[in-house]
Amino acid sequence: MLKKKSNRLKTLRLIMFLSMIILSACAFSAKSTRRKLQESQQTQYDMVVVPGVPFDTAAGKWSRTMKARVYWSKYLYDKGIAKNIMYSGSSVYTPYYEGEIMAMYAAAIGIPKEHIFTEIKAEHSTENIYYSYKKSRKLGFHKIALATDPFQAKMLTQFTYTKVATDVGIIPIVFDTLKAMEPLMTDPPIDYQKAYNKDFVAITERENFWERMKGTMGNKLDTLAYE
Secondary structure: OHHHHHHHHHHHHHHHHHHHHHHHOOOOOHHHHHHHHHHHOOOOEOEEEEEOOOOEOOOOEOOHHHHHHHHHHHHHHHOOOEOOEEEEOOOOOOOEOHHHHHHHHHHHOOOOHHHEEEEOOOOOHHHHHHHHHHHHHHOOOOOEEEEEOHHHHHHHHHHHHHHHOOOOEEEEOOHHHHHHHHHHOOOOOOOHHHHEOOOOOOHHHHOOHHHHHHHHOOOOOOOOOOO
16 A cells, blocks of 8 residues: 555656646747847857757658758858857667768758767757767867757756756747748758668667656766767
């Protein structure tokens, strides 16, 4: 009886915790995204980190979310806000390294290859910023920012400031700006087989729901990565 009560209590605490996360993960407002973009224009980041998105293997091309994140990074590069871009993401749900796929698209739409970097260890959004920050610092970059859609940016803000560094910039996508770019946003072909992971096993086969949730919350970080 005590064991059952303890399990119910643990479940209740978990539900409450997840509810708090959901409530705190609301996207930045349109006004906030514009303000943060204005703030970022006052500096120049050595490296801007862009979290990965699974490659759409059925369609054989990037999804709308991946396209938006890559084009937003190009906007930041073209405006001089980002000197370099690091695309982060392992082969998580599909056999293709997300970071490498995004890097290919970035090069295809005009970001010089010498300013494109990848990080392919991360399997969760918290790991995207954590590992990319550590790798960027190891490569000698100091001023680092995170650029992604408003929902993910808001979700990662507290984690970034408490687990990564307080001076990391947060630059959510300004969708009005992205929409104005849309007529020029092409879908270039890439040789995506170059990003294929022959040893791929989907995370859903390697980890159960609760294990994946721990990763999402940043509780499975490899603190020795990129030392």
